[in-house]
Amino acid sequence: MNLLRSVLFVGTVVEVCTAIVDTGYFWQVTDFHYDANYSTKGDPSKMCHFMSKGSYSNSIYGNYHCDSPWQLIQSATAAMKHIHPDPDFILWTGDSVPHVDDSTLNIEKVVQNIGNVSQHLRSVFPNITIFPVLGNHDEYPEDAYPSAPDSNYYRSILHGAHFDQLLSNDTAKQFLTGGYYTTAIHRGLRVIGLNTNLYYSQDKLTSKAEDPAGQFQWLTATLTAAKTAKEKVIILSHVPPGLFEKYTLLMWFYDKFNTRYVNILKTFSDIIAAQIYGHEHTDSFRILKDSTGSPVGTLFLAPAVTPWNSSLPGVGANNPSIRLYEYNKRDGTILNYRQYYLNLAQLIRSGGNVNWTLEYDAKDVYHLPDLNPKSLHDLALSFQGDNSALFSKYLVYNSVSQTLKPVCDSQCELTHVCSITELEKLDFNLCRSSDTSKTTALPKTTPAQRHRKPVGKMYMYIIVGLGAVVFILFIVVGIICIKRRRHFVPYRFSRFSNALSSGPIN
Numbered sequence: 001m002n003l004l005r006s007v008l009f010v011g012t013v014v015e016v017c018t019a020i021v022d023t024g025y026f027w028q029v030t031d032f033h034y035d036a037n038y039s040t041k042g043d044p045s046k047m048c049h050f051m052s053k054g055s056y057s058n059s060i061y062g063n064y065h066c067d068s069p070w071q072l073i074q075s076a077t078a079a080m081k082h083i084h085p086d087p088d089f090i091l092w093t094g095d096s097v098p099h100v101d102d103s104t105l106n107i108e109k110v111v112q113n114i115g116n117v118s119q120h121l122r123s124v125f126p127n128i129t130i131f132p133v134l135g136n137h138d139e140y141p142e143d144a145y146p147s148a149p150d151s152n153y154y155r156s157i158l159h160g161a162h163f164d165q166l167l168s169n170d171t172a173k174q175f176l177t178g179g180y181y182t183t184a185i186h187r188g189l190r191v192i193g194l195n196t197n198l199y200y201s202q203d204k205l206t207s208k209a210e211d212p213a214g215q216f217q218w219l220t221a222t223l224t225a226a227k228t229a230k231e232k233v234i235i236l237s238h239v240p241p242g243l244f245e246k247y248t249l250l251m252w253f254y255d256k257f258n259t260r261y262v263n264i265l266k267t268f269s270d271i272i273a274a275q276i277y278g279h280e281h282t283d284s285f286r287i288l289k290d291s292t293g294s295p296v297g298t299l300f301l302a303p304a305v306t307p308w309n310s311s312l313p314g315v316g317a318n319n320p321s322i323r324l325y326e327y328n329k330r331d332g333t334i335l336n337y338r339q340y341y342l343n344l345a346q347l348i349r350s351g352g353n354v355n356w357t358l359e360y361d362a363k364d365v366y367h368l369p370d371l372n373p374k375s376l377h378d379l380a381l382s383f384q385g386d387n388s389a390l391f392s393k394y395l396v397y398n399s400v401s402q403t404l405k406p407v408c409d410s411q412c413e414l415t416h417v418c419s420i421t422e423l424e425k426l427d428f429n430l431c432r433s434s435d436t437s438k439t440t441a442l443p444k445t446t447p448a449q450r451h452r453k454p455v456g457k458m459y460m461y462i463i464v465g466l467g468a469v470v471f472i473l474f475i476v477v478g479i480i481c482i483k484r485r486r487h488f489v490p491y492r493f494s495r496f497s498n499a500l501s502s503g504p505i506n
């Protein structure tokens with residue numbers, strides 16, 4: 001008995017030690033939107049840019065109506081360095097350029113802006129691997145990535161914006177094709193940096209392309225090779241697939257690109273350990289499901305550093321934020337994450353005490369056993385219904401605690417839940433139309449119900465299918481008849497002909 005206890009004890013110790021050795025950390029920082037023209041005397045209704053008229057008094061760390069001043073960027077990276085100075089790597093998911101009119105920018109300014117942030121990150125973390133990707137604002141004009149590969153633009157970013165100080169030579173070479181690349185983090189774990197701005201529905205240059213910059217083909221080949229090599233993969237990119245949870249029916253990608261991208265994610269869900277995105281500025285997540293509706297992947301959407309109040313009606317502002325992930329170094333599984341933030345309102349009230357603090361610990365606050373797709377899917381489903389305490393928490397975190405008493409009716413709630421659980425427009429619409437009550441009481445629908453095709457559509461498919469079968473049969477029978485006619489008619493006619501005339505039939 002004692003021997004058995006000892007064996008069990010040793011086993012447990014080995015398990016714990018292995019878990020400790022395998023656990024690693026990495027930062028995600030996103031959407032800096034550095035505005036070099038931010039001024040403490042600037043007009044907040046004009047992005048805090050200095051105007052000759054008016055007297056304003058903005059914090060040197062920012063204003064909810066404006067993009068990030070340099071002091072905010074320095075403050076965010078200093079907080080990263082202070083909280084966890086030695087991460088395994090940093091994922092930087094794009095958007096360094098401010099939300100200002102294109103007429104005030106040019107390509108040189110855009111490249112310089114990104115370069116300032118690149119060099120700053122490199123100087124704060126001189127010995128840490130930093131994986132960068134581009135955002136939709138990191139181009140001039142914005143949202144205008146070319147559909148052809150091998151653009152000079154990527155070369156200007158690589159050298160002008162100093163991505164060559166972040167990427168290895170081999171990885172930098174890949175980046176030149178279309179702003180995407182892959183490299184091994186270590187044996188068995190690979191990172192794939194994507195340029196999903198190519199699929200962004202605001203990019204008019206790629207709307208007619210089949211495979212902008214050849215990224216789909218490359219991604220499929222890269223994932224196939226990773227699977228063959230028995231590697232796990234972490235994907236990082238700026239724009240996520242699916243729909244915005246705060247703005248009904250705003251799909252980020254063109255429909256055709258969204259479907260193709262999601263299908264690739266489904267095909268390789270067994271080797272994609274994690275997906276990390278920015279762009280929304282809000283704090284949310286998405287669940288990837290297979291064809292049976294089972295959750296098979298998670299897309300983590302981290303909030304922005306910039307506190308900028310979105311120009312989309314009702315979306316609002318957020319507190320500046322940074323995110324630290326805890327992950328399994330062997331297979332890339334995300335074990336947990338901690339969301340840190342700067343309470344800008346409090347900072348402004350207190351007169352300038354900068355205090356980056358823990359906003360929440362994902363596993364703790366949502367009472368999760370792990371951050372696996374099923375656990376997070378269950379969490380999203382639990383948001384539905386009256387007075388869900390977890391949904392109330394999620395809603396506050398969604399704005400990085402900028403809005404402490406968010407108002408969200410049943411339709412708003414359903415939009416959040418459906419955007420988290422459905423990545424495709426048809427499924428999202430089905431999920432969202434499941435609320436027939438339009439009252440605070442929501443119908444409890446199961447994932448299977450949400451995946452059910454509409455009955456009318458099913459009948460339509462059956463009728464069209466039967467019609468196609470009848471049509472094909474008709475053609476086949478017709479061809480047979482014609483062949484038979486050619487073969488047999490002379491014989492029949494020969495009989496009559498023989499009877500009618502004595503001459504032979506040719």
Ligand SMILES: [Zn+2]
Pocket residue numbers: 031033095135137279280281304
């Ligand atoms: Zn952004």
